[in-house]
Amino acid sequence: MSGNNAHIKRLLETKQCPGGNLSExxxxxxxxxxxxxxxxxxxxxxxxxxxxxxxxxxxxDLTFANLVAADLSNSDLSxxxxxxxxxxxxxxxxxxxxxxDLxxxxxxxxxxxxxxLCGAELQGANLIGAQLNxxxxxxxHLTGANLGRxxxxxxxxxxxxxxxxxxxDADFRDxxxxxxDLRNANxxxxxxxxxxxxxxxxVGANLAHAKLDGAIGIYRxxxxxxxxxxxxxxxxxxGIAYIGVxxxxxxxxxAGGLALPRPGMPR
Numbered sequence: 001m002s003g004n005n006a007h008i009k010r011l012l013e014t015k016q017c018p019g020g021n022l023s024e025x026x027x028x029x030x031x032x033x034x035x036x037x038x039x040x041x042x043x044x045x046x047x048x049x050x051x052x053x054x055x056x057x058x059x060x061d062l063t064f065a066n067l068v069a070a071d072l073s074n075s076d077l078s079x080x081x082x083x084x085x086x087x088x089x090x091x092x093x094x095x096x097x098x099x100x101d102l103x104x105x106x107x108x109x110x111x112x113x114x115x116x117l118c119g120a121e122l123q124g125a126n127l128i129g130a131q132l133n134x135x136x137x138x139x140x141h142l143t144g145a146n147l148g149r150x151x152x153x154x155x156x157x158x159x160x161x162x163x164x165x166x167x168x169d170a171d172f173r174d175x176x177x178x179x180x181d182l183r184n185a186n187x188x189x190x191x192x193x194x195x196x197x198x199x200x201x202x203v204g205a206n207l208a209h210a211k212l213d214g215a216i217g218i219y220r221x222x223x224x225x226x227x228x229x230x231x232x233x234x235x236x237x238x239g240i241a242y243i244g245v246x247x248x249x250x251x252x253x254x255a256g257g258l259a260l261p262r263p264g265m266p267r
Contacts, residue, residue: 003021003041003045004022008020015033016035017040018038018040018056019039022037022045023042023045024043025045025046028049029048033054034055035052035055038060039060040057041061042062045065049069049070052070054073058077062081062082062085063085065085065086066086067085067087068089073093073094075095077100078096079100082100082101082105085105086105086106087106087110088106088108092110092112094114095115096116097120098119102121104123105125106125107125107127107130108128108129109130110131112130112135113133116135117132117135118138118140120137120141122140122145124143124144128149129149130150132152133152133155134153135156138157139158142165143163143164144165146166148167149169151170153174153175155172158180160177160180160181163183165186167187168187168189169188173191177195178198178217179200180197180201181200181201185205187206187210190207191210193213195212196216197216198217
């Protein structure tokens with residue numbers, strides 16, 4: 001094991017190592033449930049399949065750490081520095097990640113259901129197939145993130161920055177996207193049924209084949225010209241299209257894209 005051997009020993013014996021130096025330590029498959037690792041340095045550490053349920057990692061540094069299939073359910077990860085962390089298939093249900101920095105993290109198939117990601121930094125993160133049902137992502141920054149096939153039912157994304165993100169086949173049913181920045185986002189075949197898009201910025205977004213039944217904030221008059229991008233690589237085209245409300249089924253797209261949402265428009 002790397003890191004400070006005395007700190008590692010203390011952690012193994014007491015589950016207490018606030019502010020400790022555990023960088024590059026091999027701590028995979030250990031049981032650190034309810035451990036105190038607040039402010040600890042865990043850069044490049046291996047915590048794969050480790051039990052960290054109800055643990056305190058607030059303010060810890062997990063940059064480039066490996067937490068594949070780790071269990072962090074109900075843990076305190078607020079203010080975490082976890083740039084480029086590997087959270088593949090990790091469990092983070094009901095975890096507090098408010099203000100955490102997960103820029104360019106690998107969160108493929110991770111479970112963030114009911115987690116608090118308010119104000120979190122997730123730009124460039126890979127969240128393909130992630131579960132974020134009923135999670136709070138208000139004010140979060142997901143610029144350029146990939147949430148293809150992600151589950152975001154009932155999630156709160158009010159005032160979140162989702163610009164240039166990829167949300168192909170994502171499920172936003174009943175999500176709150178009011179005031180969200182969705183400029184140039186790819187929402188191809190996304191499910192936005194019942195979603196609140198009041199005040200959202202959809203300029204340049206691709207809503208081809210998106211499901212918009214009962215979506216709030218979409219209107220049919222005053223069409224806009226946008227760039228429509230085929231995710232299959234067919235290129236760009238420009239045109240005009242309307243979205244009606246309410247509407248059954250999905251928006252089929254066409255040469256153009258969408259109409260902008262109108263704040264406060266009733267269902």
